[in-house]
Amino acid sequence: MKFEAVTIKDIAKALGLSTSTVSRALRDSYEISAETKQLVLECAEKLNYKPNPIALSLKEKRSRSIGVVVCEIANNFFSQIINGIESIAYDKGYNVIVAQSRESYEREVIDLQFLASRSVDGLIISLSTETTDLTHIKTLHDRGMPIVLIDRITDEIDTHKVITDSYKGVYEATEHLIKNGFKRIAAIGGSEFLSITNERLAGYHDALKANNLSFSKEYVQHCFYGGMVFSEVEEAMNKLLTLKRKPDAVITTSDKLTTGCLKTLKRRGLHVPNDIAIIGFSNSDIMELFDPPLTYIRQPAEEMGRDATELLLQLVESKRPIKEFEKRVLSPKLVIGSSSRKQ
Amino acid sequence: MKFEAVTIKDIAKALGLSTSTVSRALRDSYEISAETKQLVLECAEKLNYKPNPIALSLKEKRSRSIGVVVCEIANNFFSQIINGIESIAYDKGYNVIVAQSRESYEREVIDLQFLASRSVDGLIISLSTETTDLTHIKTLHDRGMPIVLIDRITDEIDTHKVITDSYKGVYEATEHLIKNGFKRIAAIGGSEFLSITNERLAGYHDALKANNLSFSKEYVQHCFYGGMVFSEVEEAMNKLLTLKRKPDAVITTSDKLTTGCLKTLKRRGLHVPNDIAIIGFSNSDIMELFDPPLTYIRQPAEEMGRDATELLLQLVESKRPIKEFEKRVLSPKLVIGSSSRKQ
DNA sequence: TTTATTTACGCAATCGATTCCGTATTTTAA
DNA sequence: TTAAAATACGGAATCGATTGCGTAAATAAA
Numbered sequence: 001m002k003f004e005a006v007t008i009k010d011i012a013k014a015l016g017l018s019t020s021t022v023s024r025a026l027r028d029s030y031e032i033s034a035e036t037k038q039l040v041l042e043c044a045e046k047l048n049y050k051p052n053p054i055a056l057s058l059k060e061k062r063s064r065s066i067g068v069v070v071c072e073i074a075n076n077f078f079s080q081i082i083n084g085i086e087s088i089a090y091d092k093g094y095n096v097i098v099a100q101s102r103e104s105y106e107r108e109v110i111d112l113q114f115l116a117s118r119s120v121d122g123l124i125i126s127l128s129t130e131t132t133d134l135t136h137i138k139t140l141h142d143r144g145m146p147i148v149l150i151d152r153i154t155d156e157i158d159t160h161k162v163i164t165d166s167y168k169g170v171y172e173a174t175e176h177l178i179k180n181g182f183k184r185i186a187a188i189g190g191s192e193f194l195s196i197t198n199e200r201l202a203g204y205h206d207a208l209k210a211n212n213l214s215f216s217k218e219y220v221q222h223c224f225y226g227g228m229v230f231s232e233v234e235e236a237m238n239k240l241l242t243l244k245r246k247p248d249a250v251i252t253t254s255d256k257l258t259t260g261c262l263k264t265l266k267r268r269g270l271h272v273p274n275d276i277a278i279i280g281f282s283n284s285d286i287m288e289l290f291d292p293p294l295t296y297i298r299q300p301a302e303e304m305g306r307d308a309t310e311l312l313l314q315l316v317e318s319k320r321p322i323k324e325f326e327k328r329v330l331s332p333k334l335v336i337g338s339s340s341r342k343q
Numbered sequence: 344m345k346f347e348a349v350t351i352k353d354i355a356k357a358l359g360l361s362t363s364t365v366s367r368a369l370r371d372s373y374e375i376s377a378e379t380k381q382l383v384l385e386c387a388e389k390l391n392y393k394p395n396p397i398a399l400s401l402k403e404k405r406s407r408s409i410g411v412v413v414c415e416i417a418n419n420f421f422s423q424i425i426n427g428i429e430s431i432a433y434d435k436g437y438n439v440i441v442a443q444s445r446e447s448y449e450r451e452v453i454d455l456q457f458l459a460s461r462s463v464d465g466l467i468i469s470l471s472t473e474t475t476d477l478t479h480i481k482t483l484h485d486r487g488m489p490i491v492l493i494d495r496i497t498d499e500i501d502t503h504k505v506i507t508d509s510y511k512g513v514y515e516a517t518e519h520l521i522k523n524g525f526k527r528i529a530a531i532g533g534s535e536f537l538s539i540t541n542e543r544l545a546g547y548h549d550a551l552k553a554n555n556l557s558f559s560k561e562y563v564q565h566c567f568y569g570g571m572v573f574s575e576v577e578e579a580m581n582k583l584l585t586l587k588r589k590p591d592a593v594i595t596t597s598d599k600l601t602t603g604c605l606k607t608l609k610r611r612g613l614h615v616p617n618d619i620a621i622i623g624f625s626n627s628d629i630m631e632l633f634d635p636p637l638t639y640i641r642q643p644a645e646e647m648g649r650d651a652t653e654l655l656l657q658l659v660e661s662k663r664p665i666k667e668f669e670k671r672v673l674s675p676k677l678v679i680g681s682s683s684r685k686q
Numbered sequence: 687t688t689t690a691t692t693t694a695c696g697c698a699a700t701c702g703a704t705t706c707c708g709t710a711t712t713t714t715a716a
Numbered sequence: 717t718t719a720a721a722a723t724a725c726g727g728a729a730t731c732g733a734t735t736g737c738g739t740a741a742a743t744a745a746a
Contacts, residue, residue: 005460005702007701007703008703008704017725017726018725018726018727019702019703019704019726020704020705020725020726020727021724021725022703023702023704024704024705024724024725027704030723031723031724031725032725033724033725036724036725050456050460051702051703052401052460052701052702052703053460053461054397054400054406054461054462054701054702055401055701055703055704055731056702056703056704057397057731058395058397058701058702058703058730058732059703059704059730059731060703060704060731061731065461072426073416073422073425073429074419074422074423074425074426076417079416079417079418079422080417082417083415083417086416086442086443095440095442095457095461096440098439098440098441099429099438100426100429113393114438117348117395117396118396118397118408118438259628259629259632262632263629263631263632266631266632285602286605286606286627286629288606288609289605289606289609289633290629290633291632291633291634291635292634293634348732350731350732350733351733351734352732352733360695360696361695361697362696362733362734363695363696363697363698363733363735364694365733366732366733366734366735367694367695369733373693374693374694374695375695376693376694376695379694379695394732394733395731395732395733397731397732398701398732398733399733400701401700401702401731401732402700402732402733402735403701403733404701687746688745688746689744689745689746690743690745690746691742691743691744691745692741692742692743692744693740693741693742694739694740694741694742695739695740695741696737696738696739697736697737697738697739698737698738699734699735699736699737700733700734700735700736701731701732701733702731703730703731704730705728705729706727706729706730707726707727707728707729708725708726708727708728709724709725709726709727710723710724710725710726711722711723711724711725712722712723713720713721713722713723714720714721714722715718715719715720715721716717716718716719716720
């Protein structure tokens, strides 16, 4: 029992015109006289005519909507990105369809196929942790689908990208720890296949080197699901805590890893920062309420979403194919709490 | 430069059949011979045919998609709800289009119009804080659009509803405080126009009465934007703290209010729970990391989302109009921390 | 053998909007 | 006054898939 919307036919019938004339009048075609236009416009207004976007999509092969694939919505970082995407899309008259891969390659493939078949005009993608084979995205890209990669990117696809300078973020965080007197700094990262993991760990590595601290492999742990699975984090933490040369600080490279570590430490009755200091990535607004208030690396998530959307809509609305792509690198912010300073 | 998908026509051409035969063969119609079906199916497989959902939407006036309107995505409670919605919708082959009202009545109206015009098959709505006039929703509902209200509901619309028993949640929380020796318990709620605010405050009120504590109006503060605007919370808290008879505990009725209050207290250098105890609503997973670990009321958000979606799809897929509606009331959980017990 | 009934398929309309053509009428130019 | 050009509009195809209706051929019943 669906309601019947007013169509162009209703206007045509009401005015004794053809649908073509009405259509042209509404689009202000030069072929239509001023009086007829006036009549049609008034009638459309009166009947509260709204063009049917589905019919338009079918005809024009565009839908004025963009698809977004992220691993999870219920995550501050990504929900803030979506906020950013939505704000720009909304202004430009696009609507946003969000899909979650939940870190699964399989779901990412299905999601993208689904979005493509609903003829979204473009895609903003943050790769799932499981994704190593990129053919599903390459195929879309090759067929001309505008794509912007955000946060978790890949070199294999040549398109616009938006990231934060996580190398710098972690580099600064590591130096901050070193300046505060920590010497045995460990790191817990996400999947080794993720661009961001490696970049972040590189920042950690280089900061150690630059400060004449030795880099030790056993100080670097990986959690494949980036903290989505708590046991993973627990295990990584345990490995670090049972080392002969126990670390005095740890850096975590994602939101979930950060809170996972903190939980593990708390449950083990360890004190931050006296037993072990910590700096992690986070996009939560309530880190100051933690015990102790956390020092964290915050990414400009909303801005990333906005930038990605602007770049995407450039691609979508461009007349000629674009060959020159931009990699936009935003700066993270180190928010100083007291989890990184000996008490 | 959009890619051309394989259509039913391509199959027809390849096989020298008519499009109607192909269509019927794909839908396994009795009118088509087994051999032809076989041929068509094989060919469709080979060409990687995918039906065009937009064409289907136009024809069938349904889109196998549902619209969701919430005030904000970047909020644990709502993103968990969306998670729940998505999981069911995904299983049943529906896709989910999310829109944010950002607590604005105007945006809610626009969002709903937009979703309706994209012919979503149904809507899951959580009212914005500003919404007092419900004609935009009533209009859709009267025209037969299946609607499920979630969390922030209204009596004015007769349809399925999914809520948590926040009365009970707050009642229990209040009693918990009373049992722990608190006597001057205040409350900070959201907008007075919101169903949930009043229900929650009723729970507070009744628990006081039942325990022979006096109810005082000055102990109840309202924040119109439910904590979205921090200054609002600060002001409410300040009012409470400057009362002659200063409260020794406070209950906050939403996620944002809870964290807002905690921030205010922390910034003022007040200690929880010694200076003032607190129990608040929250759907965050990291309350145990707070200083002190928070006692909070947690709503089964994912389950709410799942339930709402199941109810909605019942409406959507029902042959006859449904006249009997269900109000599903789920139970919140009181998670005990140490913000509610004197030290 | 003739008629009735299946079987298996094609034609064309439909959904809503756009747009290429064609054309009657009016206006302008020759 | 007549031919050319501009104006203003309608008809019909199109996008992709579905479906009511019509029908030729094959089969079954009389």
